[in-house]
Amino acid sequence: MNASGPRHIVFDNVSKFYGEVLGVNRVNLSIPPGITSLVGPNGSGKTTLMNLMTGLIRPSRGTIRIFGIAPDDPERLFREVGYCTSFDSFPRGMTGYQFVYSFLRLYGCGEADAQQLASRAIERVGMTEAANRKIAGYSKGMRQRIKLAQATCHGPSVLVLDEPLNGLDPLVRAETIALFKALAEDGMHIIISTHILHEVDAVSDQVILLSNGYVVAEGQIRGVRSEIQDQPMQIMVRCNKPAELAARLFGQEQILEARMHGDGGGLLIRTRDANQFYLTLNRIALNGISIEAVAPADDDANSVYEYLIGTSEAAS
């Protein structure tokens, strides 16, 4: 992710301190198009990175460029960027439609254009029926969706989303993820912070793992996993004779552990050298054991998170 290009989001040695408190420190990133997830525990610096990217806060040190535009140039920046923040607050007394429409007028849109764009954005998030109701009466999920409509209504090239799936029911969550994927396929940059790790795998093209204000890993999940040398790789092997396979594997130097899977139809292998293991497996498979499937068992976001940051399922 560090090769920078003209359509990249670039952090160059960026630090942010809130007085004595560290927000993020020495961040160097070059984020390509696609969906990038920011993952880390509370206080790790996810929102700080997003706020820096959009000029809501200013870096104490370093520079940020989005397609070459500095965050303190809002006139150019927000033609390209939409930001759906985690703040669950809205201007008082507005309906969903008024909220989206009014801010489109701030973009300089004429009345007819603003009406058309607002209606389209509201329809895209499935809020057409509730659009003329006051936001104060919306559920959490509806507020999330109307914020998403407002952030996307002007057709940005970069969409920054702070916990965008919070409060959404499973159906809307799936629809929203599909929307993100469709937007990313059109070449949009989508930066998402989330604490639901299994969704990171489903959504992301790449991840940035943060801990205590530092970027601890970045890139595609598999790439990040393969760089974690101190944790043995876990590989699931499905075959017709798992016990026999286990017996043959025990003699191999690179195998640390071979455990029968609960359903009796496979083995969970822990190995220090995955490539060597695959070569060995090829040899063994020629000797009467039929291998049905081989797949890494710990190259998902949850495992990577656990190895690098060291807590449980939810990054919180």
Next chain:
Amino acid sequence: MTSVHLAQALAVLRLEWKKSFFSKRGLWVYLLALMPVALFTAHSLIQMARGRPCDFGQDTTIFATAFQVFYLRLLVFFGCVGIFMNLFRGEVLDRSLHYYFLAPIRREVLLAGKFAAGLIAACVVFTTSTFLQFVGLYMHFDSVTIRDYLINGHGLAHLGAYLGVTALACLGYGSVFAVAGIRYRNPIIPAAVILVWEGINGFLPPLLQKFSVIYYLKSLCPLEISPDVPKFFQLLAVNADPMPAIFAIPGLLIVSLAVLAAGAAWLRRTEINYAAE
């Protein structure tokens, strides 16, 4: 300012004007504006009940005194605190300022749009109050006396001057408090400091006097205050070195624009940090 900037400033104005007029936080501004109207109207009603009007000249001087000492220095002053300090502070308290900061709009344009909304609200509320005070004060005089004052005397000119001074007071104090609302979390402290600064204006060296709003307003008031008022109030209102209107109006405009320019520079550096509130 380009046509896009103008369209954006108008869009901000459209979003803001209702808040400036109808915000719950600003209800007390209406009470401030109504207070002198109620006093002058009550005065007239009492005189009408007694069946004898006051001395016209004396009432005119009382109005001039109340306008300078009481209305401009306290009511318009604190009314502008209520309206203009909320332009940005209110958004921070509502946690909605970030929506403006995430739009492709220069912060100077945002300040211009919000300030225009506040200025319109303040001018409507306080010039209406000035007009109603004028009506309330003189309503117990007979129509011939009033017509004579308005048409043959200086009545209309005085009314126009009071309305103009009120609008300029909204502009001057508005600019100061709009910027204070960007810079400070607690409105009480800047309001108190500025109140003292404006209060001691008459005792300051001539150059420093020009860095206040009241100096220009005093120069533009059509009448001197009553010599019968206590010495302290005379000191507040007296203007030893008044400036002609032709200089006082541009002077106040320059002071207001300078304050707003400083505010725009602060606003450009302002970060969103609701957690600190």
